[in-house]
Amino acid sequence: MRGLVALLGPTKVLGAHDDLLLYEYDGAVDTATPDAVVLPESTADVAALARFCHEHAVPIVPRGAGTGLSGGAIPVEGGVVVSFARMARILEIDVSSLRAVVQPGVINLHLSTAVAPHGLYFVPDPSSQKACTLGGNVAENSGGPHTLAYGVTTNHVTGIEIVLSDGTVVRLGGKAVEDEGYDLVGSSVGSEGTLGLVTEITVKLTPLPEDKRTLMAAFPTMDEASETVSAIIAAGVVPSAIEMMDQLATQAVEASVHAGYPLDAGGILLVEVDGARDGLEDARARIEEICRAHAASEVRVATSALERERLWAGRKGAFAAMGRLSPDYYVQDGVIPRTRLPDILRLVKDAGMRHGLQVANVFHAGDGNLHPLILFDSRRGPDELERAKAAGLEILTACVEAGGSITGEHGVGMEKNCFMPLQFQSSDLAAMRRLKDAFDPPGLMNPGKIFPTPSRCREFAFASTAR
Amino acid sequence: MPGIRLRVDRPVTATVVRSIPADAAECARVLADATADRRTVRITGSGTKSYIGDISATDIELATERIAGVIDHVPADLTVTVGGGARIADVAATLARAGQFLPLDPPHADEATVGGVIAANSNGFWRARYGGVRDLLIGTRTALADGTVARAGGLVVKNVAGYDLDKLLVGSFGTLGVIVEATLKVLPLPETTDGLIARFASPGDAFAAADTVVRAAARVEACVVQRLAEGAWQLAVQARGGGPTVERALRDARREITARHGDATALGDDLGRMRELPARSIDGALVRVSLPLAASVAFAENAVRIDSFAALVVDAASGIARVHLVNDDDDAVIRDAEALVLAARMVGGAGRIERRAEHLRSRLPTWPTRPNGDFLMRRIKDAFDPAGILEPGRSAFA
Numbered sequence: 001m002r003g004l005v006a007l008l009g010p011t012k013v014l015g016a017h018d019d020l021l022l023y024e025y026d027g028a029v030d031t032a033t034p035d036a037v038v039l040p041e042s043t044a045d046v047a048a049l050a051r052f053c054h055e056h057a058v059p060i061v062p063r064g065a066g067t068g069l070s071g072g073a074i075p076v077e078g079g080v081v082v083s084f085a086r087m088a089r090i091l092e093i094d095v096s097s098l099r100a101v102v103q104p105g106v107i108n109l110h111l112s113t114a115v116a117p118h119g120l121y122f123v124p125d126p127s128s129q130k131a132c133t134l135g136g137n138v139a140e141n142s143g144g145p146h147t148l149a150y151g152v153t154t155n156h157v158t159g160i161e162i163v164l165s166d167g168t169v170v171r172l173g174g175k176a177v178e179d180e181g182y183d184l185v186g187s188s189v190g191s192e193g194t195l196g197l198v199t200e201i202t203v204k205l206t207p208l209p210e211d212k213r214t215l216m217a218a219f220p221t222m223d224e225a226s227e228t229v230s231a232i233i234a235a236g237v238v239p240s241a242i243e244m245m246d247q248l249a250t251q252a253v254e255a256s257v258h259a260g261y262p263l264d265a266g267g268i269l270l271v272e273v274d275g276a277r278d279g280l281e282d283a284r285a286r287i288e289e290i291c292r293a294h295a296a297s298e299v300r301v302a303t304s305a306l307e308r309e310r311l312w313a314g315r316k317g318a319f320a321a322m323g324r325l326s327p328d329y330y331v332q333d334g335v336i337p338r339t340r341l342p343d344i345l346r347l348v349k350d351a352g353m354r355h356g357l358q359v360a361n362v363f364h365a366g367d368g369n370l371h372p373l374i375l376f377d378s379r380r381g382p383d384e385l386e387r388a389k390a391a392g393l394e395i396l397t398a399c400v401e402a403g404g405s406i407t408g409e410h411g412v413g414m415e416k417n418c419f420m421p422l423q424f425q426s427s428d429l430a431a432m433r434r435l436k437d438a439f440d441p442p443g444l445m446n447p448g449k450i451f452p453t454p455s456r457c458r459e460f461a462f463a464s465t466a467r
Numbered sequence: 468m469p470g471i472r473l474r475v476d477r478p479v480t481a482t483v484v485r486s487i488p489a490d491a492a493e494c495a496r497v498l499a500d501a502t503a504d505r506r507t508v509r510i511t512g513s514g515t516k517s518y519i520g521d522i523s524a525t526d527i528e529l530a531t532e533r534i535a536g537v538i539d540h541v542p543a544d545l546t547v548t549v550g551g552g553a554r555i556a557d558v559a560a561t562l563a564r565a566g567q568f569l570p571l572d573p574p575h576a577d578e579a580t581v582g583g584v585i586a587a588n589s590n591g592f593w594r595a596r597y598g599g600v601r602d603l604l605i606g607t608r609t610a611l612a613d614g615t616v617a618r619a620g621g622l623v624v625k626n627v628a629g630y631d632l633d634k635l636l637v638g639s640f641g642t643l644g645v646i647v648e649a650t651l652k653v654l655p656l657p658e659t660t661d662g663l664i665a666r667f668a669s670p671g672d673a674f675a676a677a678d679t680v681v682r683a684a685a686r687v688e689a690c691v692v693q694r695l696a697e698g699a700w701q702l703a704v705q706a707r708g709g710g711p712t713v714e715r716a717l718r719d720a721r722r723e724i725t726a727r728h729g730d731a732t733a734l735g736d737d738l739g740r741m742r743e744l745p746a747r748s749i750d751g752a753l754v755r756v757s758l759p760l761a762a763s764v765a766f767a768e769n770a771v772r773i774d775s776f777a778a779l780v781v782d783a784a785s786g787i788a789r790v791h792l793v794n795d796d797d798d799a800v801i802r803d804a805e806a807l808v809l810a811a812r813m814v815g816g817a818g819r820i821e822r823r824a825e826h827l828r829s830r831l832p833t834w835p836t837r838p839n840g841d842f843l844m845r846r847i848k849d850a851f852d853p854a855g856i857l858e859p860g861r862s863a864f865a
Contacts, residue, residue: 097761099760152625154634155598174816176815177786178787181862181863182864184843184844187631190627191630233545234543236566275712276683277715278715279711335623335624337544404621405627405628412628412629428619431609432630435630437846438843450630
């Protein structure tokens with residue numbers, strides 16, 4: 001502590017117990033208290049901190065807004081949490097190159113708002129976009145509803161400045177679409193802060209679509225909604241978003257947001273197409289036709305920006321609305337091939353029932369990215385969370401067996417690192433370890449994440465079930 | 468600024484063993500044995516891009532031709548899994564039967580293999596619309612130098628479990644392993660295709676028109692500026708998709724072209740010829756650079772003023788430019804080629820000498836400058852291939 005204050009000054013270091021408690025959690029269920037919190041104001045601060053931690057063999061855990069859903073910002077092995085709250089400036093908006101250069105603490109939505117006057121936006125739009133930071137988006141390779149047509153964070157980052165565990169500052173990539181040699185930018189995005197501390201990000205900006213059509217379709221059952229998703233994709237329409245919600249989620253959302261979703265529907269789809277005005281009516285008509293052919297009881301098209309926003313407010317507020325149903329939820333993030341939606345969704349429901357827990361589903365159906373919200377009540381005892389986790393593991397196992405992944409956008413973190421052997425064999429993990437060791441030989445960057453750790457993962461012994 | 472790199476000659480080995488493994492496991496065994504014996508390996512698909520890199524003869528030539536074929540295609544999932552040695556053209560034929568296509572149009576597309584296209588990060592102009600190799604690749608299996616086979620990514624379009632080693636392989640030129648399997652995103656075949664080509668008196672007008680096309684509401688599939696030694700500046704635009712969208716894209720493009728005093732005519736096979744510039748550039752040198760979009764026009768204007776200038780093709784949507792240089796004076800070609808790569812570096816881009824005449828190989832290295840983070844790349848290479856057997860001479864960071 002004293003060393004850190006001497007190095008960076010008292011205004012950039014927190015060490016009081018009450019202060020540290022504010023940094024022991026993120027958006028997931030695990031907690032751990034840091035030994036100290038540092039609030040750097042420049043790359044030089046970050047490099048000095050890294051050198052200090054390197055010298056004293058102290059772990060470093062980066063933190064954006066703490067909205068992460070896999071415990072990525074939790075100092076599970078102690079050490080210093082680095083909050084990027086004070087490195088939150090948009091450094092440059094280069095309209096002619098369609099790029100922006102930002103510090104990691106910039107809030108996702110603030111960037112899109114800042115570039116909107118130029119007719120541009122930043123595509124990835126996680127549901128937490130009003131709060132989450134671009135540094136966090138880079139760490140987790142965040143997605144969002146609108147990544148179906150336009151890709152996730154890694155498809156929109158061309159350059160980073162990264163501070164390595166020994167304090168070396170490296171600039172990788174830039175405004176050009178690629179550099180020579182290995183794609184270290186692409187390898188770093190989604191590395192969950194385990195390779196280094198990203199201190200500057202160059203992102204692609206995309207022209208705002210001229211217009212949009214947003215449809216809400218209600219189906220008697222989730223099966224029909226699921227089949228509609230595959231049918232839309234197969235018909236050659238690639239919407240910018242296809243989101244799905246089950247009845248339980250709809251009820252919670254309606255109670256809190258009043259988005260206007262029908263309460264009697266077994267499954268609801270929210271579909272959006274965007275682009276040039278000319279093709280949108282055709283696309284809208286085709287989607288509507290496909291929905292009706294799959295027994296949709298209602299198809300509602302937003303006729304104004306206000307109506308569109310209301311439909312989306314329901315989706316974006318869904319996680320928050322879960323408080324109406326249950327004091328706690330444990331959300332999983334498995335991915336499956338789209339064609340497997342109907343059977344895996346049935347399995348999700350069964351897994352909840354087996355453990356005596358309700359499961360609400362609100363997810364990115366277009367790319368097969370599930371978000372089962374397993375509802376529990378921790379006031380009823382520690383057993384509740386354990387049962388939720390057990391149900392979650394059953395769901396992830398099914399996802400991997402279906403040819404999918406244990407996480408589509410929330411990251412592995414400390415929440416699923418023990419489950420990595422479900423999806424990857426030891427030789428696969430060994431290859432990943434080589435990348436880790438090249439960037440961070442002493443292993444001080446966000447330890448206890450991504451890779452299974454012997455101490456915490458002893459109880460899980462999996463053979464890979466991946467296809 | 469990175470410095471100019473000295474070239475070190477490797478002694479040429481006399482005998483080359485050609486190895487044609489039947490599957491991933493056999494491929495991995497070949498590599499394990501090569502590592503044990505410290506025998507160097509060159510990996511070949513169809514050999515279309517053997518001109519890239521400072522390569523000399525290796526002890527082993529490992530051909531991927533038997534690790535081919537479409538392993539799995541699920542039309543409703545819009546994904547396809549193929550062997551690394553599968554030819555792009557064969558994959559395209561399979562997909563077309565299901566009304567789908569692989570949205571990649573790399574040079575040498577008739578011959579090139581999927582593994583080669585990934586390893587060389589070989590993109591065409593469709594990147595403007597669908598993204599490049601790095602955006603379409605969602606999973607790989609790679610035979611490594613230690614004899615293991617590592618899987619990265621998977622079969623699903625969204626996946627953040629573990630590091631994205633797929634990205635590491637794109638553009639790795641085989642220096643990390645042999646790509647034995649790849650899963651890629653595919654798309655339904657669009658209804659309509661149409662295009663135009665316009666002529667302009669000045670590069671400023673051509674690039675200004677291209678800039679509006681790239682940002683237009685109706686997204687185009689290709690937007691390419693070309694200038695040959697003789698003739699005008701040209702802008703080729705192609706759009707694919709639903710009828711009304713394609714019509715709108717070309718209507719808007721024509722309006723922008725007219726406003727900048729260009730005249731547009733129907734597009735023939737112009738894009739194909741522009742794309743195959745690397746295949747044609749067997750003399751002189753071909754420089755390939757990646758530029759910030761805003762720097763493209765100044766780079767192009769300077770390039771055409773160079774003594775050795777022969778042809779320029781710029782993908783205006785991605786900032787990838789190729790310049791073909793031809794001169795009876797070899798020294799002039801070398802000087803001009805290296806100057807262009809440095810010029811790209813100065814404006815925040817990157818580049819390489821993608822191809823040069825056989826007799827210039829020893830005098831004109833592929834990578835006159837080192838990429839940022841080269842020391843990390845060397846550590847990664849050492850971790851994956853400690854004996855240094857894989858593709859010597861094909862590392863930008865050596």
